[in-house]
Amino acid sequence: MSTSPFMAAINQICDEKGISKDAVIETIEAALAAAYRKDYGEPGQIITAKIHPDSGEAKFARLYNVVATEEEIEEPEAQILLSKAEKFDKKVEAGGTIELPLETHSEFGRIAAQTAKQVITQRLRETERDMLYGEFKDKEGQLINGVIQQIENGNVVVDLGKINGVVLPFDQIKNERYYSGQRLKVFVKTVEETSRGPRILVSRSEIGLVQGLFENEVPEIASGSVEIKGIAREAGSRSKVAVFTSQSGLDPVGSCVGQRGSRIQAILAELGEEKIDIILWDENEVQYIINALSPAKVSKVKLDKKEQRAKVYVPEDQFSLAIGTGGQNVRLASKLTGWSLDFEKVNPGETEEEVIVEEVKVVETPTEEAPKEEKPKAKAVKKAKTTEKKAKTIKTTEKAE
Numbered sequence: 001m002s003t004s005p006f007m008a009a010i011n012q013i014c015d016e017k018g019i020s021k022d023a024v025i026e027t028i029e030a031a032l033a034a035a036y037r038k039d040y041g042e043p044g045q046i047i048t049a050k051i052h053p054d055s056g057e058a059k060f061a062r063l064y065n066v067v068a069t070e071e072e073i074e075e076p077e078a079q080i081l082l083s084k085a086e087k088f089d090k091k092v093e094a095g096g097t098i099e100l101p102l103e104t105h106s107e108f109g110r111i112a113a114q115t116a117k118q119v120i121t122q123r124l125r126e127t128e129r130d131m132l133y134g135e136f137k138d139k140e141g142q143l144i145n146g147v148i149q150q151i152e153n154g155n156v157v158v159d160l161g162k163i164n165g166v167v168l169p170f171d172q173i174k175n176e177r178y179y180s181g182q183r184l185k186v187f188v189k190t191v192e193e194t195s196r197g198p199r200i201l202v203s204r205s206e207i208g209l210v211q212g213l214f215e216n217e218v219p220e221i222a223s224g225s226v227e228i229k230g231i232a233r234e235a236g237s238r239s240k241v242a243v244f245t246s247q248s249g250l251d252p253v254g255s256c257v258g259q260r261g262s263r264i265q266a267i268l269a270e271l272g273e274e275k276i277d278i279i280l281w282d283e284n285e286v287q288y289i290i291n292a293l294s295p296a297k298v299s300k301v302k303l304d305k306k307e308q309r310a311k312v313y314v315p316e317d318q319f320s321l322a323i324g325t326g327g328q329n330v331r332l333a334s335k336l337t338g339w340s341l342d343f344e345k346v347n348p349g350e351t352e353e354e355v356i357v358e359e360v361k362v363v364e365t366p367t368e369e370a371p372k373e374e375k376p377k378a379k380a381v382k383k384a385k386t387t388e389k390k391a392k393t394i395k396t397t398e399k400a401e
Helices: 005-017 021-040 110-137 207-217 219-223 252-257 259-271 285-292 316-323 325-337 352-363 372-382 388-400
Strands: 046-051 058-067 079-081 097-101 143-152 155-159 164-167 183-194 197-203 227-234 238-244 275-280 300-304 309-315 340-346
Touching: 005 021, 005 110, 021 046, 021 058, 021 110, 110 183, 110 197, 143 207, 164 183, 183 207, 207 219, 207 227, 207 238, 207 259, 219 252, 227 325, 238 252, 238 285, 238 325, 252 259, 252 275, 259 275, 275 285, 285 300, 285 309, 285 325, 309 316, 316 325, 316 340, 325 340
Parallel strands: 058 079, 164 197, 238 275, 309 340
Antiparallel strands: 046 058, 058 097, 143 155, 143 183, 155 164, 183 197, 227 238, 300 309
């Protein structure tokens, strides 16, 4: 059977709006039923319409709810007694429904046609909204491509294809310049359903943007061979990314950098002037903190697990590097590891043994009546005789004995 002009129009609507044919037909059936009730029915009647999928011919019916007794009838236009319903269908039961065919009218009045048009327009708009909401709700927390359409009142409007997204001022990267027609990747932060359709908030400053870029550029992360354990970010300035793998022979940091830095360069190109430190995650908390503070070199770390604080000993020439410009390195390392970090300088020439002695002195201050069992402290100091400070420490200890 050839397709009627009516069904051809429906197919065109489906192609233009990107919605399913079933949804459009259902919408039109509801519109035709509403128009039929307005012209030929009464308020309260339940009218249904069915459209043939090929010919487009509409058939109408009146739906009744079947009740057993007259006392149960509350809506005469929508209910029918079982005894009357059985005249049309002997298998019908109380509590069920029955449809009685109505005369088909090919032409509706002007008001009915206008009603049908309004209902069709409204339903199509609602269907389109629902489809857009569902599509982008599934993309929440993901990275997508967009083109900047315009900038108004500090908000950046991004064309995402079927709908626009908005980058609010606090989701923008500081000092990043935006202009109409600019192509960029954005992180889908939230998708909200409103009366005007979906409202999509996208971001350039979220941690998820960095994670998404790594997943796109590093196949080992996308496949799960390399895992991102944590990200600390100050958008537009610097990020620290902790990576880990359980596969022997696979270098997680090298995988992220790529051959001759190709992968990390592609990521940095999307972030502008932002720098990225890729560090190796370690289940040992001390080693993880040391890695997180790179590129600074750390002599020793002492943990206070009760207060979730760590005391970090660094050589004097590494102190500024460990703190970073404006304290940035220590802030990012603290966010990444979850530890509050305190720093103490280690004087030039001091060995690790001296740092340990200094640490013991802070925790346990010896008294004048120290028992003889504390001699191991002096023994620990005697291990290092390379500086004058050690020699003085030994003499002081021996004198106390």
